[in-house]
Amino acid sequence: MASAARSFTRALRTPAASSLKRSATFVPRTTFAQQARRGYADAAGAKKGGNGLLIGGLVAALAGGAGFYYMNGAEQVKAAGVFTPKQEDYQKVYDKIAQLLVEHDNYDDGSYGPVLVRLAWHASGTYDAETKTGGSNGATMRFPPEGDHGANAGLHAARDFLDPVKKEFPWITYSDLWTLAGVAAIQEMQGPKIPWRPGRIDRDVSYCTPDGRLPDASKEQKHLRAIFNRMGFNDQEIVALSGAHALGRCHTDRSGFSGPWTFSPTTLTNDYYKLLMEEKWAYKKWDGPKQFEDVSTKSLMMLPTDMALIKDKSFKSYVEKYAKDNDAFFKDFSNVVMKLFELGVPFETEERMTFKPSE
Ligand code: HEM
Known part of the structure; x- marks a missing residue:
């Protein structure tokens, strides 16, 4: 409980993060x-x-x-x-996204950052290593079959947010822009640097992936392994990726679930793991889908897939590790997000760039 208390303090010190009330202006x-x-x-x-x-x-x-x-x-x-854009040109795109994040701070808990991360993840997480289909190449979520998949509900907010960026920098593809925005959002929410490289091309509607490639939050460890192994991720990587749930919240009008995972949903920390380990979690009594709430404040939530990470012995060993060591989490998170955002892309360059965060 001691370190959970520490995260309360941190949340209070972070103005945007502290407002857990939904001041949402959608x-x-x-x-x-x-x-x-x-x-x-x-x-x-x-x-x-x-x-x-x-x-x-x-x-x-x-x-x-x-x-x-x-x-x-x-x-x-x-x-x-x-x-041919150079690193300085991509940095300008990054800077523009960072500027818009500050300017549009009246969304959700005070930032579009979390929904930008979810856009980049859902664009990439359709990858199937066996057929080499899906992934961050293509930005096929622009088209109705894929954009209308239940898992992608609400992501229009992130795509619309990025429209002015695409207009200002028409040379960048949507698929490079979405992943770069994911990197910018993570870094601007005080996360680690995520090395990134360009090279994604936008594809037409025929490249849309079938429904069902993204995880179903009502399921557990077997499902998580089936979905993430298909993309090429192991247990450790599944747990490191899940730490992104320190950010953002669930919306009843999108997924049906409700609430944030942490007290600081616009700052990336290892609090997701700490709270999983230290809080008592019980089923939330409500009419919605099965989800968990913290017994002490009833203001936080966990999905059944989140709880699976402490039910399963192998997953749990990594939750324990990241709960104790934020640096270890940041290091592994940076590596695994870099890998996620590169799924399915035939890059022409081995060289990656890192972006300078805003002051
Ligand atoms: C492990 C399997 C996962 C499941 C079942 C899952 C499920 C969900 C669900 C149901 C939501 C709520 C959507 C809404 O109602 O707005 C959500 C939000 C979110 N997810 Fe995941 N997710 C998973 C993995 C990931 C990964 C790998 C990342 C990124 C690396 C991620 C990043 C996020 C973020 C940042 C949000 C907050 C979005 C917002 O605030 O609008 N998730 N996820």
Whole structure:
């Protein structure tokens, strides 16, 4: 209980984190179909721009006015992807996301950070190592079949949040942007640095993954292993990844579950493991799906899949380790999130970059 008390104090010291009350001002829901169409339109527009350059350039040269069309075309080529961005360009994208996180602090517990992490995870966690399908390459959640999967409910908020970033930096693919936003969100919520590399391409609707590839929170260890082993993760990695539930909350209008896992849902810490180990958890008495609440304050929650991590002996050994050692958690979390965000991507570069967090 001593260290749980410490996390209370920490939560109070962190202004955004301390407001567990839902001051949620939910962004208006754009229909997913619109979102998808927007994705298509961007891609098609960019391509058209590229061809337009060639044809436009020739016509203009013949007419003796090549200069103007050339200049105009150079920008179009940049938008079409011929522009080769460098680390400093990706850092600018990172900085923009960090700036928007600060500006839009009236969402949920004071940050879009958690829902951005969930977007990057759900984009990546569809990977099937055997068929090499799914994963963070493609950003196919833009399209209705995948965007409408029950597990993805509510993620339009994260995609809409990133729209102005995509408009300002049209050269970045949605799939690179979503994973970069996941990295930015983790780092800006005081998490470890996550090395990242670009190279994901956006794919069309035919690459949407079938429903059922993401975990079902009402299940237990057997299901967790089946889902995560399919992606290529072992027990230790499953437990390290689950520490992301220090962040954010469940929403009854999304998953049906309710409440946050920790007292500081906008700051990444190892509190998720500490609370799992130190608190008493009991079934919540309510009409909703089976979930657990902490006996002492009844304000926190655990999913059946979270509780499975302390029921299972092998999982529990890692929960104990991370509960005792935040540095060990941060080190393993950084490695496993890097791996998660790279699932299914045929990278051309071995080199990764790390981003400078905001001051
Ligand atoms: C182990 C299996 C997992 C299950 C069953 C699961 C299930 C869930 C559920 C039901 C929610 C609530 C969604 C809502 O109602 O808004 C949620 C939220 C969340 N999950 Fe997981 N999750 C799992 C693993 C992960 C992983 C691997 C990550 C990231 C590495 C992650 C990050 C998050 C975050 C940050 C939220 C909060 C989102 C918000 O506040 O809007 N989860 N998860």
